[in-house]
Amino acid sequence: MSPSFSKGRKIDEVAKRMSATISAVIEPLIRKKIFNTEEEAIQELTREYILRQIAILQRKIGRFERNYGMRFQQFCDYLHERSVLLEKSKLSAEQRQVLARAVMQEEDDWLDWKVAQEMIESWIGLQQEIGT
Secondary structure, three states: OOHHHHHHHHHHHHHHHHHHHHHHHHHHHHHOOOOOOHHHHHHHHHHHHHHHHHHHHHHHHHHHHHHHOOOHHHHHHHHHHHHHHHHHOOOOHHHHHHHHHHHHHHHHHHHHHHHHHHHHHHHHHHHHHHOO
8 A cells, every 4th residue: 555545544534533523513503503504603613713813812912002002013113222222322230130121021022912913914814715
């Protein structure tokens, strides 16, 4: 038996198990007339899940925007300026330490904010791709 044949058989087996699992999960929803068909259930549940993920990320991004009083790109510029200030300014050791701690926290927020921005773009792209 060739490796590609074996791999194809495994994929078929996984697909059959997934299909059976999906049917088992959705069957009560159809039986209780929440949805008319499996396809309708899958489409609606997927749509709702994507919308929920987008809403969660919008709230997260909104918290960053309120906290810093600016949008992400403005924050990137602000953080760059703060980093330059830390590197090039003649600050006392105490001032430098305070600024360094603040910049470190802002860099952590920048990373979380960037991830949220990228994830929301990904979810919106998926939403458009599947047409929900």
